[in-house]
Amino acid sequence: xxxxxKIKNGKFIITAEVAPPRGIEWKxxxxxxxxxxxxxxxxxVTDNQRSxxxxxxxxxxxxxxxxxxxxxxxxxxxxxxxxxxxxxxxxAAALGIKNVCxxxxxxxxxxxxxxxxxxFDIDSIHLIQTAKKLESGVLxxxxxxxxxxxxxxxxxxxxxxxxxxxxxxKLRKKIEAGAEFIQTQPVYDVRVAKDVHDLIESLGAIxxxxxxxxxxxxxxxxxxxxxxxxIPNRLIEGLExxxxxxxxxxxxxxxxxxxxxxxxxxxxxxLVGKTAELAAFxxxxxNNSPYNHKF
Amino acid sequence: xxxxRLKPLEEILETLKGFKRVFIFGCxxxxxxxxxxxxxxxxxxxxELEKFGFKVTGIRSPGGTCVLERIASPERNLLKEAEESxxxxxxxxxxxxxxLIAENVDIPVLTGVSTIFIGAERKGKYFDExxxxxxxxxxxxTGGICPVARCPKxxxxxxCGGAIDGKCEIDPSMPCIWYTIAQRLEKLNQPDVLLKLKxxxxxxxxxxxxxRFVVED
Numbered sequence: 001x002x003x004x005x006k007i008k009n010g011k012f013i014i015t016a017e018v019a020p021p022r023g024i025e026w027k028x029x030x031x032x033x034x035x036x037x038x039x040x041x042x043x044x045v046t047d048n049q050r051s052x053x054x055x056x057x058x059x060x061x062x063x064x065x066x067x068x069x070x071x072x073x074x075x076x077x078x079x080x081x082x083x084x085x086x087x088x089x090x091x092a093a094a095l096g097i098k099n100v101c102x103x104x105x106x107x108x109x110x111x112x113x114x115x116x117x118x119x120f121d122i123d124s125i126h127l128i129q130t131a132k133k134l135e136s137g138v139l140x141x142x143x144x145x146x147x148x149x150x151x152x153x154x155x156x157x158x159x160x161x162x163x164x165x166x167x168x169x170k171l172r173k174k175i176e177a178g179a180e181f182i183q184t185q186p187v188y189d190v191r192v193a194k195d196v197h198d199l200i201e202s203l204g205a206i207x208x209x210x211x212x213x214x215x216x217x218x219x220x221x222x223x224x225x226x227x228x229x230x231i232p233n234r235l236i237e238g239l240e241x242x243x244x245x246x247x248x249x250x251x252x253x254x255x256x257x258x259x260x261x262x263x264x265x266x267x268x269x270x271l272v273g274k275t276a277e278l279a280a281f282x283x284x285x286x287n288n289s290p291y292n293h294k295f
Numbered sequence: 296x297x298x299x300r301l302k303p304l305e306e307i308l309e310t311l312k313g314f315k316r317v318f319i320f321g322c323x324x325x326x327x328x329x330x331x332x333x334x335x336x337x338x339x340x341x342x343e344l345e346k347f348g349f350k351v352t353g354i355r356s357p358g359g360t361c362v363l364e365r366i367a368s369p370e371r372n373l374l375k376e377a378e379e380s381x382x383x384x385x386x387x388x389x390x391x392x393x394x395l396i397a398e399n400v401d402i403p404v405l406t407g408v409s410t411i412f413i414g415a416e417r418k419g420k421y422f423d424e425x426x427x428x429x430x431x432x433x434x435x436x437t438g439g440i441c442p443v444a445r446c447p448k449x450x451x452x453x454x455c456g457g458a459i460d461g462k463c464e465i466d467p468s469m470p471c472i473w474y475t476i477a478q479r480l481e482k483l484n485q486p487d488v489l490l491k492l493k494x495x496x497x498x499x500x501x502x503x504x505x506x507r508f509v510v511e512d
Binding site: 082103104106107109110118120121122123125126140156157158160161162163165166167169170173185226227228 | 447448449450451452453454455456457458459460461464465471473474477486489490494496497499
């Protein structure tokens with residue numbers, strides 16, 4: 001079943017993230033996710049993530065599609081004005097790319113070309129409105145389209161950003177604008193995952209909870225620095241005690257994934273390092289777990 | 296006010312190469328307030344230039360170099376004074392003042408400052424960018440605080456996902472302005488003001504430069 005059908009039918013969703021290469025060598029990227037073919041429902045293709053130049057997200061999405069994977073084309077407002085954004089969305093639709101995840105984007109100065117001009121003509125909510133406008137058969141300026149696109153529109157939410165009341169306000173606006181699914185920043189606590197799930201669901205979208213396996217204590221501390229409340233102390237303590245921190249970090253996240261499979265609607269793996277293990281876990285969820293009816 | 300930053304002396308010396316008699320303009324509005332181009336800085340710079348062999352023919356710092364009447368009135372024509380005595384004018388006024396001088400004299404006009412922003416001053420020391428002159432002011436709806444100028448992404452519909460712990464993701468030494476706005480509205484007991492805020496896409500025609508403003512009779 002396609003990602004969009006699963007979204008519409010309320011099936012449990014598993015997505016993962018894939019970054020286009022720095023360069024044009026895309027085949028190795030495809031090879032690296034080969035074990036997940038037919039298991040991960042769709043792959044988010046990042047758009048110059050963290051403001052560092054990579055191959056075009058749209059091009060990589062098309063290459064994924066041609067290689068038998070379903071892409072979620074990520075599109076940000078950092079590098080394009082509303083003319084370019086509409087054009088990209090139409091281009092994606094024409095290439096058969098239906099799933100889009102729309103966001104404002106990281107700021108230019110955080111990347112490796114900090115001297116670039118930041119665009120931010122419109123924001124994430126406007127971009128969602130733009131996709132819906134195109135679906136209604138017209139451009140933002142009302143001019144009629146020849147051939148009308150149809151998207152499955154997603155957006156993002158960071159449960160650890162604030163002020164909470166304004167973040168929720170913004171999330172609500174994204175969903176009201178037409179976001180059907182919401183992918184979150186990585187979560188390391190089942191209670192947080194449940195709260196976020198309930199929040200997104202109550203606002204009317206499908207929650208897909210972000211999971212990012214921790215590979216080392218160093219990585220955990222880095223994440224804690226970025227997002228202090230996201231990393232619980234017991235995760236840090238566990239990593240300190242573990243003989244094999246990478247395995248500990250993986251098991252920790254898989255435990256949360258189990259819990260989400262029980263109450264939730266979807267999980268989003270933001271790092272595909274252990275593809276074989278992830279493939280095995282997905283097989284288990286689908287075939288032998290108590291939640292296999294949700295797939 | 297308009298905030299300027301004095302260029303390094305080496306850079307000023309480089310641009311003055313080939314000239315001998317230099318007339319220096321400062322400005323007692325913005326350039327003086329931020330202590331980078333008022334009369335005092337103009338005098339200091341003049342002394343430095345003399346050390347490098349330049350002849351400083353005059354130093355003037357009107358209260359508003361960007362107002363033509365302040366620099367060239369029939370009673371006191373600073374431009375004429377400069378033009379008659381010098382090979383070149385070095386201006387420490389903002390970009391507007393410097394250009395106004397340049398379009399009214401027939402000798403070269405160079406700048407000794409970079410104009411950096413429209414800001415507010417505190418304690419005579421801190422200058423923060425508060426306005427980008429977007430041409431479409433929304434601060435009545437955001438607690439008197441401008442997210443267009445004070446959020447690097449100019450977000451008008453709330454904070455981005457990088458707003459962690461009250462800090463801006465771009466520079467953690469800066470507050471996320473949306474926290475400040477939320478606190479302010481809470482203090483005013485108007486927490487719902489934002490939730491009702493409509494945030495349509497901006498019409499950038501209002502900020503396409505160069506703009507002209509005409510005072511109506």
